[in-house]
Amino acid sequence: MTHKPIVYPIFLPHAGCPFQCIYCDQRAVTSRPSRSPSQAGISLSFREQFGQLLEHLREQQRPGELAFYGGTFTALPPEVMEEILETVAPWVYRGVFSGLRFSTRPDSISESVCSLLGRYPIETVELGVQSLVDEVLVQSRRGYSSESVSRAAELVHARGWRLGLQLMLGLPGDSPAVFLASVVKAVALQPDFVPIYPTLGLAGTQLAEWHQAGRYLPLSLEEAISWCVPAYELLFRERIPIARLGLHPDPELKKPGTILAGPYHPAFGYLVRVYWWRERLNRYLQAHPELMRRGDLTLYVEERSLSEVVGPHRSNVRHWQEKWRFREIRVKGRAGQLPGDFETFLN
Secondary structure, three states: OOOOEEEEEEEEEOOOOOOOOOOOOOHHHHOOOOOOOHHHHHHHHHHHHHHHHHHHHHOOOOOEEEEEOOOOOHHHHHHHHHHHHHHHHHHHHOOOOOOEEEEHHHHHHOHHHHHHHHOEEEEEEEEEEEOEEEEEEOOOOOOOOOHHHHHHHHHHHHHEEEEEEEEOOOOOOOOOHHHHHHHHHHHHOOOEEEOEEEOOOEOOOOOHHHHHOOOOOOOOOHHHHHHHHHHHHHHHHHHOOOOOEOOOOOOOHOOOEEEEOOOOOHHHHHHHHHHHHHHHHHHHHHHHHHHHOOOOOEEEEEEEHHHHHHHHHHHHHHHHHHHOOEEEEEEEEOOOOOOEEEEEEEO
């Protein structure tokens, strides 16, 4: 279950950010300098990237959202924010882009900010929520409460913009139950999509220092996957797309010494979906013991889900065979099968 519109990103690391978050090193996740930029530096970086993007689009001819990532867009100096929006809006009206998209902090969305933004073709607002549990927000020094998130979500909905709620698991004060409670609260805010990222200890961050001092214990890869599976199930049931599971595999992250600790895997989302399928079929087979009276089972799924259902090195198939005593399990793709759904057939 994914949500992947065409997005053309412009990265403005730390631009508008009131401080550096305990887990944040934008240099590592965007391959760009991590120091807080000046007003002139923000404008220059924007103009350079936007010019390069327009050159690229002359060949692509595929309209998509123009997105601003890496900082707190609505906390930019008003004159800088308006300069950027005045520059890009005409390209939306010409059909080069389908709309504008940005990420920002929940406490940086207000009525006055929305009034300014309302003059431009905004399409999507992604709030860097990280958690909707106040204890985690306090321990993670986010500087706002879950109530701030609710107010921000209401403002975005009132403008008719698409709402994204970015969540993180494994922050200080987090646990499997706390993270799932955060996802439940996020669902109640009716987002259009939810990206989920595991917390990593990146070099140069406060979190890495806490880890080295023994004040913070990051999740293992296995723990992070197990935390995400129930969240994935909940969002699947509520039909809320997961825009991304895990950080984009940027080359900077692969450099030695960048990730000091934490559950990084370039195919993190794939692994979560593999285990989600494993548990999903286990629950189904437990509820239908009559299926075990036959020796063979054929499972029909959406063709694009085949790899996730089978698992790496057929690990899911082997698991189901051993657990439920099937002689053989065949997994087949079928056109028209809905994403995440399946049908069984006894041979």
